[in-house]
Amino acid sequence: MLEFLRQPWPWYIAGPLIGLVVPFVYWYGGRKWGVSSSLQHLCAAALPRNIEYFRYDWWKKGAWHLSMASGMILGGFLGGRVLSSPDDVVAISERTHDHLSGLGIADFTGMVPADVFSFGALTSLPGMVLLLVGHRVLHRWADLGPSPPPDHLLRG
Amino acid sequence: MTTEPNAGSEQAVDAAKEPLWAYFLLGTLLGMIFIKSEVASWFRIQEMFHFHSIHMYGVIGSAVGVGAVSLALMKRFGTRTVRGEVIRYPGEDEVKPRPQHILGGTCFGLGWGLVGACPGPFFALMGSGIPVMAVGLLAAVAGAWFYGLLRPSLPH
Numbered sequence: 001m002l003e004f005l006r007q008p009w010p011w012y013i014a015g016p017l018i019g020l021v022v023p024f025v026y027w028y029g030g031r032k033w034g035v036s037s038s039l040q041h042l043c044a045a046a047l048p049r050n051i052e053y054f055r056y057d058w059w060k061k062g063a064w065h066l067s068m069a070s071g072m073i074l075g076g077f078l079g080g081r082v083l084s085s086p087d088d089v090v091a092i093s094e095r096t097h098d099h100l101s102g103l104g105i106a107d108f109t110g111m112v113p114a115d116v117f118s119f120g121a122l123t124s125l126p127g128m129v130l131l132l133v134g135h136r137v138l139h140r141w142a143d144l145g146p147s148p149p150p151d152h153l154l155r156g
Numbered sequence: 157m158t159t160e161p162n163a164g165s166e167q168a169v170d171a172a173k174e175p176l177w178a179y180f181l182l183g184t185l186l187g188m189i190f191i192k193s194e195v196a197s198w199f200r201i202q203e204m205f206h207f208h209s210i211h212m213y214g215v216i217g218s219a220v221g222v223g224a225v226s227l228a229l230m231k232r233f234g235t236r237t238v239r240g241e242v243i244r245y246p247g248e249d250e251v252k253p254r255p256q257h258i259l260g261g262t263c264f265g266l267g268w269g270l271v272g273a274c275p276g277p278f279f280a281l282m283g284s285g286i287p288v289m290a291v292g293l294l295a296a297v298a299g300a301w302f303y304g305l306l307r308p309s310l311p312h
Contacts, residue, residue: 005192011214014193018215019222021186023230029174030237032246035276039300046297053304067176068183072279075187076196080284083192090194096203111191111281112198112272112289119288 006083008091031064038062038069080111187280196280198272205269256312267296 025033040053041062048054088109097108107114115121190196195215204212229235230243237243268274271292273281278293303310 008194009189009192011193011211012218014189014195015215015218016222017189018186019219020226021182022223023226024182026227026230026237026243026245027235028178028238030241030243035274035279036300039275039297040304042297043301043304047301049305051301051304051307053307054301063176064174064179067179068186069275069279071180071183071185072187072190072276073283074180075184075189076191076280076283077187077285078184078283079188079191079280083188085192090197090199092199092203093208096199096206096208099206099208100199100202108199110286111194111196111284112286117198117286117288122288122291 002083006085008085029064035065035069035072038065041065183279186276187283190277190280191284196273196277196284201268201272254312256310259311267299271295 022033025031041058044054044056044058044062048058090108090111100108100113105113105115193215194200195212200209200212203209227245231245235243264274273289273292275293275296278289278296281289282293
């Protein structure tokens with residue numbers, strides 16, 4: 001069972017499970033499910049100022065949202081650490097893999113590429129935006145064909 | 157975020173009757189699903205936006221389908237909450253497509269494409285051992301705050 005749960009879960013299992021949260025939350029609390037509202041509650045709790053959008057009892061309205069968000073942190077730990085996949089590579093399609101390699105992504109392990117998502121990479125955020133958006137667009141416009149790996153940008 | 161109704165429009169639910177741990181547990185399950193189904197993966201989001209695989213569309217499509225069918229059935233049979241309260245669904249006004257939904261959705265998509273995560277996955281990724289995602293979450297909270305600030309002058 002544990003070995004089974006450690007494999008990546010297929011979309012036709014995950015999707016319906018996520019979809020069932022909507023009727024469940026209506027049935028359980030008469031509430032409309034959403035995660036983005038947590039952001040509004042965090043604002044209302046931390047820095048409401050005099051903004052009308054944030055002037056409400058954030059605990060009364062948002063405690064359930066924020067409890068769920070906290071649960072997601074634990075769930076991420078369980079899913080990513082305790083039930084981590086034996087093969088730590090997301091099985092994206094060959095085409096996507098080739099495309100991202102062309103953009104300079106070298107490390108395909110984990111949920112997100114370590115090349116982009118690290119505290120170190122934050123210092124060259126403009127470089128990253130250029131790398132992931134601009135580079136490709138520029139090449140398209142200039143009709144230079146496939147982009148070469150921009151190592152110089154990655155090294156920053 | 158931008159498509160959510162304002163704070164005042166939600167019905168008052170007696171929070172004292174609702175154990176918050178239930179929502180925490182539900183969040184835990186969702187966090188696990190987000191990681192194990194790889195919808196929290198930047199690689200999967202890249203794959204989705206290049207239309208290279210069914211995976212993300214399968215998850216989102218089946219979730220929306222299951223959610224919609226469940227809600228239709230609940231409305232049909234007049235299902236009440238677990239405590240016997242009448243469920244109040246969003247009114248026609250709230251679900252009718254309007255320009256602000258297109259604008260807001262486009263902004264949401266821009267962020268989704270750039271950072272490869274939406275609010276739920278932010279929490280799950282932080283828990284799975286990628287603390288730098290807290291920066292993304294803070295940025296999203298900042299976005300929500302500025303939305304609240306500018307709300308009076310935005311088209312609604």
